[in-house]
Amino acid sequence: MSIEIKSGRIIDPANGVDEIQSLYIADGKIVGLGCAPEGYKAEKVIDATGCIVSPGFIDLCTYLREPGYEYKGTVASETYAAVKGGFTAVCCPPNTLPVNDTEAVTNLIFDLAKRARFAKVYPIGALTKGLKGKQLSELYSLKQAGCVAAGNGDYSVENLSVLKRCCEYAKTHEVSIFVRPEEVSLAADGCVHEGAVGTRLGLNGIPALAETVAVSQLILLAEETGAHLHLSHLTSAKSVQMVAEAKRSGLNVTADVAIQHLILTEEAVSGFDSRFHCRPPLRTHADRAALIKGLNDGVIDAVCSQHQPHEAAAKQAPFAESEPGISSVEVVLPLLLGLVRESELSLATLVKVLSVGAAALLKVEGGSLAVGDTADICVFDTNEAWRVTSETVISKGKNTPWDEHEMQGLVKHTLVDGRIAYA
Amino acid sequence: MTELIDVEGLLETMCQGLTDHLAARKIENPCVVGIRTGGVWLAEIIHKKLEITDDCGELDISFYRDDFTRIGLNPKVKPSVLPFETEGRHLILVDDVLMSGRTIRAAMNELFDYGRPASITLVALIDLEGRELPIQADVVGQKVALSGSQQIKLKGPDQLVLEITDK
């Protein structure tokens, strides 16, 4: 099918493009920018006047919950939510049931995604068998099956010797490792940032030190083994500083930040509202500022949603006993546009950290609107207002702290492989 | 519109009436208890005029009101003070204005939680119509009939003034 996206403002940071133009698509590819190729006839025209046309967003962390946790979400329901949020591809962590530590599970996820026909799915395979941190997974086979990286989900590999071997083995087969840096013994039974709010509420804290100690270890491991280590969901200013230093020394280290850490701080937890319970925890104003600066400086490569849909009961408990996580994939764009409106981020950086940043570190297609590229595209209106409600949120998880909040910025069309996946 | 009543004169009438009442009943050595706040001012005057030996008692009926479910607890509740044993004693209960009788019911319930008195004599400065309970004062300063739009209030404590105002 050939589609013309007419007169939109095309923002394509990978190719240094920011201009109002028309984009021509045929057979799943971009075939023309500004002028149509000879003999081109659009079967469908999308009028993008007043809208932004950008590469489709790529999420480094979307919990699809399937297999195993279908009561929280399914591949179909969550990839649908993803395209509504402007994402054309999502990485799903390996903590499913069973854990994605075999080709069979990887294949099952691909099958489900293919059937759903919404966003592309890039599974992250388990780094260790059963995520138990003891035995290596079959990283080579998982890579062959289509996993884009290996990670340990929300669990840390506590034994450093095991982690070092994981890095060495991954390096041999050029598999990227996704790690959420957290030193378990320091995080203990914490559920909020160890700081003023946690102290006042009497909630056990997770000190920033739990993250920074792990970041420093991981950077040293990257240096030692040469493996590509991707640090997921940084939260502390000090971590950003260490990653910047590592990148300056040319280490193969990348990093992302989850949307909530760019928007919220520990103060959000003041009323024991379990919807704000997330892991890693929300930290301070200074940390938040450093994370935004890290995005602007290119230290942090990408923004991810860390979308974690939950059933209602998961949050209906005293704060520490509620399950962490926010259903966020549909609000990443409007929340980031809020930062653009507050001049904390440029529109070009927004597009970059949502698309080409992730594509580059994953070494996958996407993140670019050059002629010949796959037509993974997002068309969005930066101003259109909408309200977050359990009806407007289509994810199975309604666990959003922005419930009943007004959002500004709405995805109008999401094209995956030149096909309209959401409109 | 404000109307004033001569309190001094009423107090004379009231104390005389009380002395007569006590004599007729052959009550000796009574104790006097005022209901906060107006009743306490009056009780102190009676206490002085009748030369009662025990200190004057003060009753705060906030915990005994029957309208808790409607209006809640009085935020300015103060402790009741009964500086004598009530068990077996003759009590003179004093209030400024007697109307529905509900305050007196609450006050009597409270008094009984201190012990079983020999008797309770009720004294009121003003007796309005509108009783909702079978309670009558033994001694009254004056009966007053108010129109529906009027209300009466005793002001003090330095100089006692009875004010009738429009609601």
Place this chain on the structure above:
Amino acid sequence: MKQVTEPNHLQLNKQGQLKHFLTLDGLDKALLTEILDTADSFIEVGARSIKKVPLLRGRTVVNLFFEASTRTRSTFELAAKRLSADVLNLNISTSATSKGESLSDTLQNLEAMASDMFVVRHSQSGAPHFIAESVTPNVSIINAGDGRHAHPTQAMLDMLTIRQHKGCFEGLSVAIVGDILHSRVARSQIRALKILGVSEVRVIAPNTLLPVDIESLGAKVFGCMKEGLDNVDVVIMLRLQRERMEGALLPSEDEFYKLYGLTTEKLKYAKPDAIVMHPGPINRGVEIESAVADGPQSVILNQVTNGIAVRMAVMSMAMSGHVAGRDA
């Protein structure tokens, strides 16, 4: 984006009256003074031959204890009974059931019993908040201690004790000594003292027993008793749990007692008329010397009578605020 949830949005009705009593956070001096004044009236009730008033007659109060505490439960029970309420004691072991779901289920069952008030003790910080948000609007929640968060009735009875001995709060210097980190009582005390306007709140403990950023609550930190107790009017000792020796928080009871145990000698650093308090139960020889606990400056026993009166005050005020809030 506004992200801060008002900590007291739950516990006050539209007229600013108490309807739940979850925390002292966000309450003002006038309200705390009203609690103390009302408690004073209830102390008088406790001295009568019949120690009961009909305020909560026909109401059902459920003592919902997810964490065992005979002492606290008994004072709440006695307080409710002296207000003429019907009392149901439920001790629910959290270890026997599996976390959050059971709490929601328990609440649903209790609501069917048409209760008017839940007195909640729970090992999780914020559990009473959660319950206040989950239950029907006609049930009033009183926090009887949640995790490390708050124990507001205990703090208020301590305030009543301080007021009885010192007359007012202005100009007072108060030191809280011991395991602040794990203490909900300390958190509520610091809050109450700040609201009531003492001139200084000090906390005395090694850094391992101090929560991060305790200064943000308005407390001044001291590492040793000599400086910390210097010229204070009130010394509050906290109970030290034996399990604190595990996890490297403290080396031994002996060293703790040597440094922070309140002895006759160390008490001399405080003002000569300083009072000594302890929320109990006391570990003699661990945080306090027997001679001090039983000495002339100790007001520890006094605190028990006040406990019932404060709980009567809070229960009747919260019920009252519920009633008024419903009409509004």
